[in-house]
Amino acid sequence: MSFAGAGAEARGLYAWLWSLYGTRTLTGQQENPGLPRGELAYIERVSGRLPALLGLDYIDPADWTGVRKRALAWHRRGGVVTLCWHWGSPAIGTGYENSKRDFDVAAALRAGTPERRLMIDQMDAVAQELAWLRDRGVPVLWRPFHEFSGDWFWWGKHGPQGFRGLWSTMYDRFCRTHRLDNLIWVLGWAGQNVDARYYPGRGMVDIAGADIYAADHGNLAPMFAAVKAIVGDTVPICLHENGPIPDPALLAHDADWLWFMTWHTRWLAGADQNTAAQVRDAYRSERYLTLDEIAGRGRNRTGTGDRG
Structure with missing residues (x-):
């Protein structure tokens, strides 16, 4: 793993993910913070199964206690937890709309400034x-x-240099100051612009990926290839967000996504995104792993396949 001080739980999960990569793909679902059980209930109703991976968001500080509880509960059920942060512009306030407002990143990367x-x-x-x-x-x-x-987000408005500065600042702060040894660092490009200049390097990345809200259920092989051209075989590659779930029959060496993670509300259940039958068939496919298939399989034990 990128962080030499990573703990046993993170190393065990990372080794297990490497053991799956290239043969199986985790099902994933981002929760709707306003109705956290909604997507899970829908998936279970139409497929009889639940996703292996649950996505949560630090978008609303008023819900952080809820995020804690839901993440812990999911882990205890045997699921995998992923967290993102729609970080409102630090000088303005929280929330999705504020995450699209600008912030003086250059000033924030200089010591001693109010922005920092x-x-x-x-x-x-x-x-x-x-x-x-x-x-x-x-x-x-x-x-x-x-x-x-x-x-569209403030952290993407200042080009590769600004982004790399933000990433390295957070990486150092979280790993070395706070000793967060439970993190597996996931780098997620926007699929419209998979540009190598943004890559912070293997020393600060454990998994790479890209996302795009496609118009069909294709395998997104060109986007997979674009990420792989940058990271090679040094880290697994994930589809870190999606609308239409890729047809599992189309996944192969040219699109070996480690996981998919469907966004919430209309991105899961909208008729133009995924029909109930498509969700059912994906969750029952051989390629895609669901919660019942991974729970209790010792994924938190430190394994022998750690490529970090």
């Missing part, structure tokens, strides 16, 4: 939430600054 203090204080607050999970043995697929190579 704001940024670090907010990083530290989220670090405390991740530490709460660490202290309860929960490994986390940590996916910060998602879609950084697009220009």
Whole structure:
């Protein structure tokens, strides 16, 4: 793993993920913070199964206690937890719309500025939430600054250099200051712009991926190839967000996604995204692993396949 001090839980999960890569794909679902059980209930109703991977978001500090509880409960059921952060512009406020407002990243990357203090204080607050999970043995697929190579979020508005500065600042702060040894660092490009200049390097990345909200259920092989051209075989590659679930019959060596993670609300159940039959068939396919198939399989034990 990238962090030499990674704990046994993170190393065990990472080794298990490597053992799956190229042969099986984890089903994943991002929860709707406003109705956290909604997507899970729908998937279970139409397929009889649940996703292996649950996505949660630190978008709303008022819900952080809820995020803690839901992440811990999912881990205890045998599922895998991934967390992202729709981080509102540090100088403006929280929420999705504020994550699209700008912030002076250049100033935040300079020592002693008010912008840096704001940024670090907010990083530290989220670090405390991740530490709460660490202290309860929960490994986390940590996916910060998602879609950084697009220009819609503030962390993507300042080009490759600005992004790499943000990533390295958070990586150092979380790993070395807060000793968050439960994190597996997931780097997620925007699929429209998989640009090597944004890559922080293997020393700060454990899993790479890209996302795009496609118009069909294809395998997104060109996007997989674009990521692989940058990271090669050094880290597994995931589809870190999606609308239509890729047809599992189309996944092969040219699109060996480690997981998919369908976004919530209409992106899961909209008629133009996934029909109930398509969700059912995906969740019952041989390629895709569901919660019942991974629970109790010792995924938190440190394995022999750790490629880190």
